[in-house]
Amino acid sequence: xxxxxxxxxxxxxxxxxxxxxxxxxxxxxxxxxxxxxxxxxxxxxxxxxxxxxxxxxxxxxxxxxxxxxxxxxxxxxxxxxxxxxxxxxxxxxxxxxxxxxxxxxxxxxxxxxxxxxxxxxxxxxxxxxxxxxxxxxxxxxxxxxxxxxxxxxxxxxxxxxxxxxxxxxxxxxxxxxxxxxxxxxxxxxxxxxxxxxxxxxxxxxxxxxxxxxxxxxxxxxxxxxxxxxxxxxxxxxxxxxxxxxxxxxxxxxxxxxxxxxxxxxxxxxxxxxxxxxxxxxxxxxxxxxxxxxxxxxxxxxxxxxxxxxxxxxxxxxxxxxxxxxxxxxxxxxxxxxxxxxxxxxxxxxxxxxxxxxxxxxxxxxxxxxxxxxxxxxxxxxxxxxxxxxxxxxxxxxxxxxxxxxxxxxxxxxxxxxxxxxxxxxxx
Amino acid sequence: xxxxxxxxxxxxxxxxxxxxxxxxxxxxxxxxxxxxxxxxxxxxxxxxxxxxxxxxxxxxxxxxxxxxxxxxxxxxxxxxxxxxxxxxxxxxxxxxxxxxxxxxxxxxxxxxxxxxxxxxxxxxxxxxxxxxxxxxxxxxxxxxxxxxxxxxxxxxxxxxxxxxxxxxxxxxxxxxxxxxxxxxxxxxxxxxxxxxxxxxxxxxxxxxxxxxxxxxxxxxxxxxxxxxxxxxxxxxxxxxxxxxxxxxxx
Numbered sequence: 001x002x003x004x005x006x007x008x009x010x011x012x013x014x015x016x017x018x019x020x021x022x023x024x025x026x027x028x029x030x031x032x033x034x035x036x037x038x039x040x041x042x043x044x045x046x047x048x049x050x051x052x053x054x055x056x057x058x059x060x061x062x063x064x065x066x067x068x069x070x071x072x073x074x075x076x077x078x079x080x081x082x083x084x085x086x087x088x089x090x091x092x093x094x095x096x097x098x099x100x101x102x103x104x105x106x107x108x109x110x111x112x113x114x115x116x117x118x119x120x121x122x123x124x125x126x127x128x129x130x131x132x133x134x135x136x137x138x139x140x141x142x143x144x145x146x147x148x149x150x151x152x153x154x155x156x157x158x159x160x161x162x163x164x165x166x167x168x169x170x171x172x173x174x175x176x177x178x179x180x181x182x183x184x185x186x187x188x189x190x191x192x193x194x195x196x197x198x199x200x201x202x203x204x205x206x207x208x209x210x211x212x213x214x215x216x217x218x219x220x221x222x223x224x225x226x227x228x229x230x231x232x233x234x235x236x237x238x239x240x241x242x243x244x245x246x247x248x249x250x251x252x253x254x255x256x257x258x259x260x261x262x263x264x265x266x267x268x269x270x271x272x273x274x275x276x277x278x279x280x281x282x283x284x285x286x287x288x289x290x291x292x293x294x295x296x297x298x299x300x301x302x303x304x305x306x307x308x309x310x311x312x313x314x315x316x317x318x319x320x321x322x323x324x325x326x327x328x329x330x331x332x333x334x335x336x337x338x339x340x341x342x343x344x345x346x347x348x349x350x351x352x353x354x355x356x357x358x359x360x361x362x363x364x365x366x367x368x369x370x371x372x373x374x375x376x377x378x379x380x381x382x383x384x385x386x387x388x389x390x391x392x393x394x395x396x397x398x399x400x401x402x403x404x405x406x407x408x409x410x411x412x413x414x415x416x417x418x419x420x421x422x423x424x425x426x427x
Numbered sequence: 428x429x430x431x432x433x434x435x436x437x438x439x440x441x442x443x444x445x446x447x448x449x450x451x452x453x454x455x456x457x458x459x460x461x462x463x464x465x466x467x468x469x470x471x472x473x474x475x476x477x478x479x480x481x482x483x484x485x486x487x488x489x490x491x492x493x494x495x496x497x498x499x500x501x502x503x504x505x506x507x508x509x510x511x512x513x514x515x516x517x518x519x520x521x522x523x524x525x526x527x528x529x530x531x532x533x534x535x536x537x538x539x540x541x542x543x544x545x546x547x548x549x550x551x552x553x554x555x556x557x558x559x560x561x562x563x564x565x566x567x568x569x570x571x572x573x574x575x576x577x578x579x580x581x582x583x584x585x586x587x588x589x590x591x592x593x594x595x596x597x598x599x600x601x602x603x604x605x606x607x608x609x610x611x612x613x614x615x616x617x618x619x620x621x622x623x624x625x626x627x628x629x630x631x632x633x634x635x636x637x638x639x640x641x642x643x644x645x646x647x648x649x650x651x652x653x654x655x656x657x658x659x660x661x662x663x664x665x666x667x668x669x670x671x672x673x674x675x676x677x
Contacts, residue, residue, distance in 0.1 A: 369515070370479065371515060372515040372517070374472075374475075374477050374478070374479075374499060375511060375514065375515040376515075376517075377476075377498065377499035377500045377503070378475050378476070378499045378500075378502075378503055378507075378508075378509050378511075379503060379525075379529040379585065379589070380500050380503035380504055380529050380530075380532045380533040380536070380589070381500060381528060381529055381532050382498075382500050382532065383498070383500065385528075385532070386500075389517070389520065389528075390517070392519060392520070393517045393518050393519045393520055395519075396518060396519025396520075397518045397519060399519070412519075
């Protein structure tokens with residue numbers, strides 16, 4: 001491989017990159033033989049000859065892509081086009097908080113103390129796709145919220161791919177730090193603008209210090225040939241609350257590796273997801289919550305609706321260490337299969353070493369409730385619309401914890417659109 | 428309006444209705460009473476068109492049209508309304524949005540334009556006042572977390588909005604305290620006219636003190652074993668159902 005020519009060997013994280021590259025070469029891409037990848041094959045993606053660094057910069061007009069932004073409200077924006085930062089579409093800030101670029105955080109000396117403490121500290125050193133990202137990523141979002149601060153508005157991180165490359169591999173890298181008592185809301189989206197192949201292998205590290213609150217929303221509604229591997233690592237200190245909502249409606253293959261590490265007491269971790277798939281789409285949610293300290297909570301609620309030939313995976317792992325007494329871990333995964341050919345594999349994995357814990361988990365796979373269907377029909381709503389309305393209600397249930405009303409409204413609309421609910425009500 | 432002739436219906440080989448004959452005309456209120464398991468709820472579900480039940484013999488006609496092949500939504504469009512004993516919870520869809528959808532679907536089926544928003548709001552206001560319904564209630568998710576009384580009141584609110592020709596109230600009184608019962612009954616009475624008909628299905632005579640029937644029918648073991656005027660309900664209250672069971676055997 002001839003990437004070295006594109007890599008700055010003087011870079012402060014060069015050693016990390018070299019080590020990561022070594023680890024990746026040792027392991028290679030994960031295969032279906034590995035338990036964690038049993039139901040998700042990357043074979044078809046590996047056959048594609050991806051460009052790793054885009055050859056040229058591409059520009060986009062705001063009006064072309066406005067609909068992908070949360071344009072109803074004001075937000076900070078960190079926007080990338082084919083992996084390259086677009087200052088034209090972005091709005092960054094250094095006013096009391098840092099909402100800017102990973103590349104500048106990695107190169108400018110003033111950020112060095114933060115980088116030294118946080119960069120690549122919670123991300124896995126041996127998970128192969130994470131190491132691949134560590135080795136090659138150059139760009140992403142850098143967000144640093146100091147003690148007691150809260151940005152004036154939410155942050156949107158958006159990656160566009162223009163299709164100017166026949167096939168593109170993107171490796172964004174985000175570092176997000178909320179110091180003590182800080183608060184932050186982030187919306188992340190990957191959007192391909194053509195039907196060309198795109199594979200995004202993203203790594204995000206989130207650090208929430210004592211009492212910090214971070215809400216993270218992932219909107220995965222990409223084009224038909226876009227695939228995403230999302231590796232998110234979250235480190236939480238005492239009394240922090242972090243929530244990640246993942247909305248998976250689009251794309252070809254999506255793999256979410258969401259890892260929470262509770263390194264403090266009275267931590268609250270929330271993972272919610274709505275997945276609605278059709279065609280031959282595939283989504284794999286792998287969650288991990290590691291309860292390391294006592295008196296913490298975790299809440300997981302994933303809803304999935306699978307039609308046509310879609311396939312889904314939910315694998316929720318909860319580890320409760322021996323000292324993590326009084327843990328309260330809740331996990332729920334409910335699925336609707338609305339076609340005979342759709343498949344879901346759901347698997348809770350509980351490893352509990354403490355004896356005074358409350359752990360509940362449940363997964364269901366079912367069809368729509370006939371009594372509910374009859375109720376709607378008896379009010380004059382045709383069967384097809386009634387089915388769509390019930391699916392909408394099933395998925396919508398997860399949105400109660402979304403704290404930005406405009407995000408909630410947007411997701412509601414995406415759900416309604418995806419399900420073909422066209423009942424004319426104001427969402 | 429409604430003509431049921433020798434109706435036999437059941438579910439998975441089990442016959443529940445065993446030859447029902449019933450005629451309901453516009454302007455009339457009929458009460459169908461009977462012990463648990465007599466087939467009351469099945470009868471209401473069959474009239475509303477629940478596909479789970481199979482009609483094996485006989486017919487249900489609405490204004491001369493056999494309803495056998497007619498879907499539940501088409502029956503609704505033709506003016507049939509069923510107030511459910513156990514209304515279904517639909518999270519994420521407000522009472523207002525639900526009723527708007529239902530009204531506009533019925534209008535669409537009849538070849539009418541959607542109801543203009545201002546007219547819809549006015550109608551909602553009028554009907555909710557009729558049933559003493561709080562405005563905040565209307566923006567809540569349909570039936571989600573509603574008390575028993577709220578659910579029933581919401582059913583009658585939907586009935587008021589949809590203005591059916593034939594309304595079937597299935598155990599609308601169950602789970603209601605006396606005040607809620609009075610409000611619901613009062614609402615039904617105000618909606619009654621010479622052009623529509625109401626079938627009240629109930630286990631107890633209590634509701635019939637407020638919604639006074641023209642006819643009372645007693646259902647037992649899938650058949651109407653006795654019909655009479657409103658005084659029959661009082662008689663049942665006094666004597667229970669056992670004397671009728673014996674009579675039916677004879």
